[in-house]
Amino acid sequence: MADDKPNCKVVLANNIAKSLLAEVHEGLQKIDRKPLLVGFLSSSDPAARVYAEWTGKTANENGFAFQLREIDRELLEDALIDANNDPAVDGIIVYYPIFGNRQDQYLQQIVSIDKDVEGLSHQYIFNMYQNIRFLDLANTKKSVLPCTPLAVIKILEYLRIYNTILPYGNRLHGRTITVINRSEVVGRPLAALLANDGAHVYSVDIADVQVFTRGEGIRKRRHEVHEKPGLAIENCLPLSDVVISGVPGDKYKVPLHLLKDGAVCINFSSERNFTPEVKERASIYVPAIGKVTIVVLLRNLLRIVQNKIEAAAEASQEKPTEEKAVQATT
Template sequence: MADEKPHCKVVLANNIAKGLFEEVHEGLKKIDRMPLLVGFLSSADPAARVYAEWTGKTASENGFAFELREVDRELLEDALIDANNDPKVDGIIVYYPIFGNRQDQYLQQILDISKDVEGLSHRYIFNMYQNIRFLDPENTKKSILPCTPLAVIKILEYLRIYNTILPYGNRLYGRTITVINRSEVVGRPLAALLANDGARVYSVDINDVQQFDRGQGLRKRRHEVTERPGWTLKDCLPLSDVVISGVPGDKYKVPLELLRDGAVCINFSSEKNFTPEVKEKASIYVPAIGKVTIAVLLRNLLRIVQNKIDSAAEESNKGSKDEAVQATS
């Protein structure tokens, strides 16, 4: 009798990104120009350059203008301010890390919120953690979410991990997810987004484990964080339907013996956090997410441009109404 082969389905980012690019193409038809995205490269990190070049190629292929500006990191602050004030620039992306410390967080806050395609400005981050999904009281302008965490969300939606029978905002209820990475750019925001959608999330860092959830029975509007003293991956992985890993080191591998059979495994690190043997235990494996991240980036840019167009139209309508009132008074 022949050995049974693993039944794992390997899902590639290209296939997931297709639907997002179609959405972007439809959105582009509604505006009368080619949006300009400007990327700032001030890092010697080769991965940052690859990402920058890949962004430019994908943007150009999908109807966007892209301009890469290589700037000495000591001059970056002024360069970002100039781009903020340039009406021709629709969106800005900065390829981090640059200083690798709090100065990077400062640079994130310099960006004009109306050009921040990565969703790293304070207003966007505040909205994300507070589970505020819109920028306006009328709920017409969606808040921008960080690209890589949102890319993971879109992948989980594509994989039907989100239960569309449940109400929007609760569609991960009953899911248990482990996120291995708690960086401020990806891991922590991702854990918060998943928990705000109803999941119980174990956020694993090098030193500890935290649990993100909205309480028993989704009692709260936004997530809360609980420390799990003494917990390690041995406690989290056997409980998890989904395991998402983004450890940047090439030596780190998710311990396969701790995975539950049939888990969904997603790798968002530039390194492979899962060994090839993951296919013997996982039901679905997504080995990389880069293409989805760039699709989400362009989607964010389109949303920013559309928000700007809508705001201008509202101002114009308001002005017309004011003139009409004055004319009749």
């Protein structure tokens, strides 16, 4: 008798996080101290506090130091400047939302690029959208990417949605992906990253649908965005190999009857955007990504510390050369 149970594989974030943590631990062994991450909590949002607590727990359990500083939001700007100037602080994370408007975007730019573990500084955001993957011309120092979008990328790599036979940077060629959410913090950056890696991305928001793509045959160097008047989620889901949803409202649910049979479904909202019946149609379902996001945050911190150590080593090598040049001219 045939087995009527769904063949969907449910993949938990904890299992994916473990593989990333091994990479982080290897990098930490080459550093002779615990990198210090300072978190700033100026929000009454319960989700922000939970995220802060998870961050501290994961950091402390994995060889990092963590301090949570609860600051009145009107004093946060000065507190960030102080942390920028404190040599003991290696990384800074701010738990948003705070003001819930453009002032939050301003605060993101206060954090020094040398301590911005969230990848929200202008240079990092510019690099991400322009598909510039390194900070230096020698391509040795990788740029830092926003944590939640990067966590989704790492999940897709773990699930082997990325085709490793193809060249790095083109490994989503042939994949059609729908991202439901176009926030400036997660949805839009995620659509850009996926398209920069070669995917054809439908970016679905409450008002419209946009397509992010590097063109036919991925001939463009970076993604372009095309408005698609008249297109709706009903047109996108049946074509999509992967559906990624992050709608914050508890009432929104992805219309499962529109899913392509065997689609990969990932939820990055704090709410469940997929009902349990998703397992009847999806081949793989990732119900939450929070633990991966925190490990990616620590990975970003490690990268910042490594960049700092390499910069100091390069400066010390240049100094004797400069001294010799001075001696030769005297």
